[in-house]
Amino acid sequence: MVKRDEIVEFINNYLEIQKFKDSGTNGLQVPGKEEVEKVVFGVSASLELFQQAVKKGADMIIVHHGLFWEGSRWRISYLLKGRLKFLFDNNLSLLGYHLPLDAHPEIGNNTQIAKRLGIKITGKFGEYQGEAIGWEGIFQTPKRFSGLVKEIKEIFGFKPWYLKSGKDILKTVAVVSGGGAGIIPEVIDKKIDVYITGETREFIPQAAKEGGINYISAGHYNTEKFGIQALGELLKEKFKIKVEFIDIPNPL
Incomplete structure (x- = not known):
């Protein structure tokens, strides 16, 4: 004990x-x-x-x-x-x-997702109240969008909601587990190929289309x-x- x-x-x-x-x-x-x-x-x-x-x-x-x-x-x-x-x-x-477990560089939700998807982390991403919660990086091996969607379904045990409005071959990626929909302006500003988060919101389809980025929502619960x-x-x-x-x- x-x-x-x-x-x-x-x-x-x-x-x-x-x-x-x-x-x-x-x-x-x-x-x-x-x-x-x-x-x-x-x-x-x-x-x-x-x-x-x-x-x-x-x-x-x-x-x-x-x-x-x-x-x-x-x-x-x-x-x-x-x-x-x-x-x-x-x-x-x-x-x-809550946030400390999302953001931790060793056991955090976003670090764990990055490991499972073969993402090499290049920097912090998704600032909230002065602290970055997620990561941005590159796929160690570039992925096709359709292949990434299939891989996420297998890893998370959940059929993701997604919107393909960008490149088919993906190199750059950002990850914020849970309710990260509101961070999409940062994704667009940095011209990231695909954004993986846990939820979507009403404004996301048009924002993703206008920004030319791919968006994948893998479930709030399942990404955490x-x-x-x-x-x-x-x-x-x-x-x-x-x-x-x-x-x-x-x-x-």
């Missing part, structure tokens, strides 16, 4: 959470048992995840999308009440790490699975504790 607060302190320092001006609360959100033997990991906090964690014998849950966000921090809704009650009743700790899994492996190695990722599929 390991002390709860030792795990919290390690992750907070490792992810450098103090650097980020985030819309979500990073770190310990709900304190549970002081001693931890098993940690369950998931993308988003939900009652279903919490229930499965209890069945798996977890003492702590760590997620990318936690319970507390701007605009709701001082209001407990019926939804939040039910989730908190379950955590309290089962003495479960909940930790959440890899970082939390990598964090689990890191904690398993460092603290010699049991870890398990629980996948609760989300089509968005």
Whole structure:
């Protein structure tokens, strides 16, 4: 077993959470048992995840999308009440790490995506509140657009939404996991061949066409699975504790 607060302190320092001006609360959100033997990991906090964690014998849950966000921090809704009650009743700790887990250069969501797609990172990309969240780079081997779409479907287990408005043979690429649609002006300004993110929005089709760039939305949930899994492996190695990722599929 390991002390709860030792795990919290390690992750907070490792992810450098103090650097980020985030819309979500990073770190310990709900304190549970002081001693931890098993940690369950998931993308988003939900009652279903919490229930499965209890069945798996977890003492702590760590997620990318936690319970507390701007605009709701001082209001407990019926939804939040039910989730908190379950955590309290089962003495479960909940930790959440949002932007720091997207941006981390080793285990972050965007680094993990780049590794899986054979992207050589050349620089930071997608600044938000003073910190870059994603990466830009080049494919180590140029890819055809159709081949990249197929590869993304296989890696993410999700059929992506895409718009082909640029080159067929791709060399330059930018990656921002999750809700990165609003960063498209930077993609266009830098004349990047293809942009991979987690979501699309109403204005994207015309912006991509006018900018002459290719756009791929691989799903908010699915682009943010890899970082939390990598964090689990890191904690398993460092603290010699049991870890398990629980996948609760989300089509968005």
